[in-house]
Amino acid sequence: MDLAGRVALVTGAAKPRAIGNLVALGLAREGADLVVADLYEEGFPALAEAVGAMGRRSLGLRVDVLDAQAVEAMVEQAIAEFGHIDILVNAVGGSWSIRPEDIRDGTPPDRPVAAATCSDAEWHQIIGVNLHATFYVCRAVARHMMAARRGRIVNFSSMAGRRGGQPGSVISSGPYAVAKAGVIGLTKQLALELAPYGITVNAVAPGIIESWRGERALASVSADARERIRAAIPMGRVGAPEEVANMVVALCSGELQYVTGAVVDINGGMWSA
Ligand SMILES: NC(=O)c1ccc[n+]([C@@H]2O[C@H](COP(=O)([O-])OP(=O)(O)OC[C@H]3O[C@@H](n4cnc5c(N)ncnc54)[C@H](O)[C@@H]3O)[C@@H](O)[C@H]2O)c1
Numbered sequence: 001m002d003l004a005g006r007v008a009l010v011t012g013a014a015k016p017r018a019i020g021n022l023v024a025l026g027l028a029r030e031g032a033d034l035v036v037a038d039l040y041e042e043g044f045p046a047l048a049e050a051v052g053a054m055g056r057r058s059l060g061l062r063v064d065v066l067d068a069q070a071v072e073a074m075v076e077q078a079i080a081e082f083g084h085i086d087i088l089v090n091a092v093g094g095s096w097s098i099r100p101e102d103i104r105d106g107t108p109p110d111r112p113v114a115a116a117t118c119s120d121a122e123w124h125q126i127i128g129v130n131l132h133a134t135f136y137v138c139r140a141v142a143r144h145m146m147a148a149r150r151g152r153i154v155n156f157s158s159m160a161g162r163r164g165g166q167p168g169s170v171i172s173s174g175p176y177a178v179a180k181a182g183v184i185g186l187t188k189q190l191a192l193e194l195a196p197y198g199i200t201v202n203a204v205a206p207g208i209i210e211s212w213r214g215e216r217a218l219a220s221v222s223a224d225a226r227e228r229i230r231a232a233i234p235m236g237r238v239g240a241p242e243e244v245a246n247m248v249v250a251l252c253s254g255e256l257q258y259v260t261g262a263v264v265d266i267n268g269g270m271w272s273a
Pocket residue numbers: 011012013014015017018019020037038039040063064065066090091092093094097098099100103129156157158159205206207208209210211212213214
């Protein structure tokens with residue numbers, strides 16, 4: 001897969017072992033230059049070094065993707081620097097550690113957040129970062145891709161967006177499941193609107209993945225609860241972030257240009273459409 005000369009914008013790639021981090025490294029390995037948007041700016045130097053060692057250029061931008069104006073400015077800065085954006089991966093997401101004030105706090109909440117009982121603030125923040133932000137970045141980038149008449153977009157849904165989140169669990173959340181179902185709707189709508197421009201729009205729906213977030217979520221529950229989680233996965237293990245990143249990189253390649261509007265489940269057999 002040759003992505004030489006392509007420019008990829010990946011949101012949510014700065015934390016080590018975040019799925020977006022592995023996506024960014026995978027795209028660079030295939031030859032793409034990178035723009036990385038994240039609130040966790042401490043992660044930029046290590047990523048820039050790894051990408052530079054592969055002979056690729058990178059630009060790290062500190063952006064809260066829930067801020068539509070900041071997203072517009074980020075995309076304009078990326079275009080000014082690189083001239084074009086060929087690939088967009090929207091990997092930011094989650095239901096905790098998603099605000100500037102707690103981006104470094106790797107602790108899930110001490111109580112479950114349910115769609116039936118959550119506060120207005122919880123609802124707006126979680127729906128915002130997972131769904132609205134994905135829309136803001138897609139909209140800002142689509143304009144440039146439509147003018148160029150080519151592009152690849154991959155959004156992040158979740159198994160929770162397919163079937164709902166487990167009620168009562170602190171590592172899932174009701175509003176999060178709703179937002180991730182919305183990401184599927186957004187992906188399918190954009191796929192229809194952008195197909196005439198040669199732009200593909202797909203989503204991945206990971207199950208339980210040992211990313212930066214996943215590791216902390218699993219560490220926050222009892223050993224018994226961890227065992228129950230593993231036992232519920234037909235493959236008997238949680239997924240590695242690379243196993244999601246490999247699919248995302250493939251969806252960004254020139255080889256899969258007839259695949260659009262698809263949602264790829266990556267969950268060790270826990271759920272299938
Ligand atoms: N880990 C899992 O088990 C799992 C399962 C299903 C879906 N997902 C989805 O996969 C995607 C990646 O998840 P992950 O586990 O790698 O998460 P993560 O928390 O490990 O990484 C998320 C990245 O996004 C950044 N970020 C968070 N909020 C931000 C904001 N408002 N603005 C800019 N950057 C922000 C973080 O700093 C981090 O680098 C998310 O959309 C998540 O919902 C994850």
